[in-house]
Amino acid sequence: MTEPLTRMPWTALPRDLTAAVEARLGAPVAAADDQSGGFSPGVAARLTLTDGRRAFVKAVSPAQNPDSPHIHRAEVRIAAGLPEDVPAPRLLHSFERDGWVVLAFEDVPGRTPAQPWDPEELRRVLDAMTGLAARLTPSPVRAPSAAERLAESFGCWARLAADRDAGTDDLRGLDPWAAEHLDELAALESRWPEALTGGTLAHCDLRADNVLLTGDGGVVFVDWPWACTSTPWFDLLCMLPSVTMQGGPEPEGLFAGHPVARDADPAAVDAALAALTGMFLTQARHPAPPGLPTLRAFQRAQGEAALAWLRSRLRA
CATH class of the missing domain: 3.90.1200.10 (Aminoglycoside phosphotransferase (APH), C-terminal lobe)
Incomplete structure (x- = not known):
């Protein structure tokens, strides 16, 4: 067993990046619950939007780890093709900006x-x-x-x-x-x-x-x-x-x-x-x-x- 990884918090993302996430999700972020599990140094946050909807967002750049952006890109390719009846979160959006790779999924209440x-x-x-x-x-x-x-x-x-x-x-x-x-x-x-x-x-x-x-x-x-x-x-x-x-x-x-x-x-x-x-x-x-x-x-x-x-x- 190991201690949970200390990830980058949502609030540490560049403002233009969080604004791009909000634009794709269709509403501003009202609250962000940072997640500590897993083995990526990037952001992993459960977001609550001002209209009450929720999403789970992951984001990383080479500054946190040089290999992590490639891993996120691989996840985009798989997640985008998984059928809806597979028990996995649906990929809502993905994009890249200034070296950052960002994925937005449906938030699973679990x-x-x-x-x-x-x-x-x-x-x-x-x-x-x-x-x-x-x-x-x-x-x-x-x-x-x-x-x-x-x-x-x-x-x-x-x-x-x-x-x-x-x-x-x-x-x-x-x-x-x-x-x-x-x-x-x-x-x-x-x-x-x-x-x-x-x-x-x-x-x-x-x-x-x-x-x-x-x-x-x-x-x-x-x-x-x-x-x-x-x-x-x-x-x-x-x-x-x-x-x-x-x-x-x-x-x-x-x-x-x-x-x-x-x-x-x-x-x-x-x-x-x-x-x-x-x-x-x-x-x-x-x-x-x-x-x-x-x-x-x-x-x-x-x-x-x-x-x-x-x-x-x-x-x-």
């Missing part, structure tokens, strides 16, 4: 799940993921494949082994078991591109802070910039290490008992889990990106949970 996880809320989210995978198979929008989307993020064990062999990485700070079995982990993860081949649109970043529970019993999945086509079970695999890390049950029982994983090839799951684990644990060893001081600790905690799951599956 809250993130309790932490540590409440068993009933977890059941509710896992049930919703069954329906989500079914609705997004085949993918209703054009999106990169998992192999394309994750080419730079996965394959970390192999790159780490190459750096070790070249004498440029002494593996300091890496889990001792992982360091000892690095070559086996690199071989195991090597199948991840074919293991994750599929026609389902995967969110690819599901965790508690990207889920909203609504008062009518619904579940809404937010923040879609990393979406890609993959297997029906990939979102579940990605989410479960964070569930365990945040006080939920161990992953294997949840995965094995879930409908989307019923037909999953165990070897494919092992390959994908190895690649996911490698991404978390190797990225956690890097310096924090600009504006994201809590990211590495969060990745390390997920990586430790994922490694424990992987070792249990491998009986290692």
Whole structure:
């Protein structure tokens, strides 16, 4: 667990930018409720307009983090194409000005799940993921494949082994078991591109802070910039290490008992889990990106949970 990220507040945006948001929404902003969740240093605010309507606005520029504007642009492409019956916020407007990328969504009257996880809320989210995978198979929008989307993020064990062999990485700070079995982990993860081949649109970043529970019993999945086509079970695999890390049950029982994983090839799951684990644990060893001081600790905690799951599956 990490402390909430300190985001830029709505009031810190340039006035011409907030005026442009108000013009697109059709009314001045009467109140802004800044949100602290997630891992972007930009603005995330729930706005109440003078006419009583509400909207959720995200905005970022390279000054906060050089990569964040690209992430927002990717989210625009996915969010604009999601059908209305997908449980995700509707994109109302998006625009760019002076390096800023701004997205305005419908405001979802919901809250993130309790932490540590409440068993009933977890059941509710896992049930919703069954329906989500079914609705997004085949993918209703054009999106990169998992192999394309994750080419730079996965394959970390192999790159780490190459750096070790070249004498440029002494593996300091890496889990001792992982360091000892690095070559086996690199071989195991090597199948991840074919293991994750599929026609389902995967969110690819599901965790508690990207889920909203609504008062009518619904579940809404937010923040879609990393979406890609993959297997029906990939979102579940990605989410479960964070569930365990945040006080939920161990992953294997949840995965094995879930409908989307019923037909999953165990070897494919092992390959994908190895690649996911490698991404978390190797990225956690890097310096924090600009504006994201809590990211590495969060990745390390997920990586430790994922490694424990992987070792249990491998009986290692």
